[in-house]
Amino acid sequence: MxxxxxxxxxxxxxxxxxxxxxxxxxxxxxxxxxxxxxxxxxxxxxxSIATTVRLAKQMGIKVYVSAELGEEGLDAAFAGGADGVLEELSFSRNEYVEGVKFVVLDGRDVADIVNTVRSLGERFRKPFDVLVATSYEFVPRFASLVDGVVITGGWVDxxxxxxxxxxxxxxxxxxxxxxxxxxxxxxxxxxxxxxxxxxxxxxxxxxxxxxxxxxxxxxxxxxxxxxxxx
Ligand SMILES: [Zn+2]
Known part of the structure; x- marks a missing residue:
């Protein structure tokens, strides 16, 4: 059509x-x-997926997506400039696990996120990058604070x-x-x-x-x- x-x-x-x-x-x-x-x-x-990723990238952060999008959704995300697929990274969720490169935090509250990051730094004394898994609408909240986001929803219409x-x-x-x-x-x-x-x-x-x-x-x-x- x-x-x-x-x-x-x-x-x-x-x-x-x-x-x-x-x-x-x-x-x-x-x-x-x-x-x-x-x-x-x-x-x-x-x-919609490609556009959402591009808009998030324009905030100056790394943007990841989940394999849950499926093959076509992932291709669309890469067309929009996605930096990678969460499941292909060495990561742990809401906790530091020995040897991981990324810690993915779920949440919407900025203070919770940054305090969690600091306390993981204190306890483990190892370097890691922080990604926040969040809906697109909350990306602006985190864009200046963390290394990147994993967009989990809120795709633009x-x-x-x-x-x-x-x-x-x-x-x-x-x-x-x-x-x-x-x-x-x-x-x-x-x-x-x-x-x-x-x-x-x-x-x-x-x-x-x-x-x-x-x-x-x-x-x-x-x-x-x-x-x-x-
Ligand atoms: Zn011209």
């Missing part, structure tokens, strides 16, 4: 190209309101809606403008003259974390996007 990104944050991250015949590459930002491809509607969930037509979409990464070519055809940005990148393609990149990571990095500094009809 031809779909547009209809409701959610101003910039989302696309994920789920494997469920599309044409779409952006996984990890590519899409603008609110923009038509993005021919996909199954279930890509909304994948876009993303809705997609059917559209009649998917135009060619050319992006100027420099200006943060997407040109939706309903009538005209452009090769270069009308503001800065740079070549436009094609956003919607039939290209399928391999479902590999390394590929997701490199695509994510390429677009990580795009925080605003607007589109222009040409």
């Amino acid at each position: 031809k779909l547009a990104y209809a409701r959610g944050p101003p910039v989302a991250v696309f994920a789920g190209s494997w469920r599309c015949t044409s779409s952006p590459i996984d990890g590519v930002p899409i603008a609110l309101g923009e038509p993005f491809g021919d996909c199954g509607v279930e890509v909304a969930r994948l876009i 993303v809705e997609v809606a059917p559209v009649e037509f998917i135009p060619e979409v050319g992006r100027c990464v420099h200006c943060g403008v997407d040109y939706l070519m309903y009538s005209g055809s452009l090769k270069r940005c009308i503001y800065c003259g740079r070549r436009l990148l094609r956003v919607v393609t039939a290209t399928k990149t391999p479902r590999s974390r390394a590929v997701y990571r490199s695509v994510y990095k390429k677009f990580a500094n795009i925080t605003t996007l607007r589109f222009k009809i040409v």
Whole structure:
């Protein structure tokens, strides 16, 4: 079904190209309101996961997810820039266990978390990184205090809606403008003259974390996007 990104944050991250015949590459930002491809509607969930991870990353912390998301959910999380999967780390939960690299704390209360961390430091006298397992809505509370978070829920709402037509979409990464070519055809940005990148393609990149990571990095500094009809 031809779909547009209809409701959610101003910039989302696309994920789920494997469920599309044409779409952006996984990890590519899409603008609110923009038509993005021919996909199954279930890509909304994948876009939501990728977008939530990206928004958390923008707070300057490491972001992990749980294998409970399933294979597609994990791929979406990596498209959004996730740093890893909890179950693949050497970790213990709410306690320090000899040799672990990460201690994962559950909780919503900042004072509880930092006091627990200090007391584990006192008792064990070993280095470890602290991750807080929490819902996305509480991430801002912890972003300046701990090494990272494990997002356990609260995924941002993303809705997609059917559209009649998917135009060619050319992006100027420099200006943060997407040109939706309903009538005209452009090769270069009308503001800065740079070549436009094609956003919607039939290209399928391999479902590999390394590929997701490199695509994510390429677009990580795009925080605003607007589109222009040409
Ligand atoms: Zn430009």
